[in-house]
Amino acid sequence: MRIPDEAPDTARERNNIVRRAAEWLRAAAAIGAAFDPEARAVWAMLEAAAWVAGHLPEIRSYLDARKTLEELQNAVDDRQPGYEIHHIVEAQYGSFHPDSNARIFADRLESRENLVRIPKWKHVEISSWYSRLSEEDEKKTPRSYLRGRSWEAQYAIGIQALRQAGVLK
Amino acid sequence: MSPFTALSSEDLVRMFAEIAKKRGIAVRESDTRRHNQMFRRMQAIERVLRSRGDDVRMLLLPLLDSDDRFVRYYAARYLIALAPERSRQVIEYVASHSFDALALDAGMTLYSFDNGIFRPD
Numbered sequence: 001m002r003i004p005d006e007a008p009d010t011a012r013e014r015n016n017i018v019r020r021a022a023e024w025l026r027a028a029a030a031i032g033a034a035f036d037p038e039a040r041a042v043w044a045m046l047e048a049a050a051w052v053a054g055h056l057p058e059i060r061s062y063l064d065a066r067k068t069l070e071e072l073q074n075a076v077d078d079r080q081p082g083y084e085i086h087h088i089v090e091a092q093y094g095s096f097h098p099d100s101n102a103r104i105f106a107d108r109l110e111s112r113e114n115l116v117r118i119p120k121w122k123h124v125e126i127s128s129w130y131s132r133l134s135e136e137d138e139k140k141t142p143r144s145y146l147r148g149r150s151w152e153a154q155y156a157i158g159i160q161a162l163r164q165a166g167v168l169k
Numbered sequence: 170m171s172p173f174t175a176l177s178s179e180d181l182v183r184m185f186a187e188i189a190k191k192r193g194i195a196v197r198e199s200d201t202r203r204h205n206q207m208f209r210r211m212q213a214i215e216r217v218l219r220s221r222g223d224d225v226r227m228l229l230l231p232l233l234d235s236d237d238r239f240v241r242y243y244a245a246r247y248l249i250a251l252a253p254e255r256s257r258q259v260i261e262y263v264a265s266h267s268f269d270a271l272a273l274d275a276g277m278t279l280y281s282f283d284n285g286i287f288r289p290d
Contacts, residue, residue: 016198019269027268125270128199129277133208135246136287142277145286164264164276 001042007051018055019121021046022062029063057082061119066169069159072116084123088114088158089151090130090143099148108151118167126161173217178225181214185247186232186240188214193239196270215247226251233259242271246278250289 001024008014021042028039046052046059061082067075076085091109092100101109108114118126130143137145146154162168173181188211195204218226232244233255245259257279264275281287 012198019198023269030268124199125273128196128201128270129273131201132196132274133205134278135212135289136281138208138212160280161273161277164280165273166268 001045003042003045003049003052005049007049014051014055018052018059019062022059022121025059026063034063058120062121064119064167066166068169069116072118072162072168073112075117076112076115078117080117082120083117084120086116086118086123086126086162088116088162089154090146090158092143097147101154104148105151114155116162116167118162122165122167126165129161171213171217173214174220176217178218178221178228181218182228182232185211185214185218185229185244186235186237189232189240189243190237192243193237193271196274199270211243211247223251230255238263238267238271242275246289249282 001021003017003021008017025034025039025042028034028036028042033039046056052059057080059082061080075083079085087109089105089109090101093102095102097103131141133139133141142157146157159168173184176184188207192204192207192211195201195207215226218228226248229244229248230252232240233248233252235241235244241259242263245256245263249256249260260275260278264272264279266272267275278287282289
């Protein structure tokens with residue numbers, strides 16, 4: 001793994017480097033190699049590159065161990081760099097669809113049960129998953145599949161996504 | 170008519186593998202637009218393979234042993250009805266041994282499959 005001294009020109013390039021580093025370190029931690037010389041060398045490269053400094057919190061948060069739902073919910077009141085607030089049932093505030101969650105579940109979306117604080121890149125991974133077409137139904141994304149379904153059905157999927165993303169115990 | 174119908178089945182399998190790599194990278198980079206483009210191409214190839222019968226669809230089977238985990242994973246998704254045990258093993262491995270966005274994708278595939286949301290044929 002190589003971390004360039006100079007910041008790449010585009011956000012996409014910068015994010016890709018930061019994410020690959022975070023994934024590499026997560027894999028190293030999973031096999032008990034978090035403190036091996038190679039992992040230390042990656043950290044040293046990251047800390048030496050000035051442009052990475054602002055990304056270090058999101059790299060560190062990516063290495064978090066799984067937490068209980070209560071821990072993730074309680075953390076919402078403690079906003080920290082490297083983390084984002086995630087809606088377990090998607091909010092869809094930008095949607096004009098008549099069945100968007102923002103219209104149907106307006107009174108529940110910001111409730112304590114629906115908000116968790118999770119690592120920034122895990123938030124991106126989960127949000128992207130909702131937008132991807134898949135073999136389950138070639139014309140629907142998970143988001144369009146869930147549109148108009150009950151709160152409970154959407155909550156169950158949201159919980160599962162947190163689990164599969166390695167965020168929730 | 171699909172532009173893929175003129176290609177041999179072997180060429181389609183090779184193309185499937187190339188697209189699988191690009192689709193996997195798009196997942197990893199959270200590039201949804203690129204992912205969905207690759208997905209549509211993969212679907213188009215699969216439709217042609219399917220129209221040629223199950224024996225031809227099974228030409229994807231060796232991809233389950235590819236060196237590339239993206240290729241293994243997408244081949245498994247498309248073969249889960251024809252080679253369920255082996256395909257499931259591949260998807261389970263990706264779900265539990267990946268440390269990026271593909272783990273979530275694989276885990277949700279298994280969840281959909283086990284809960285009757287994903288009914289491959």
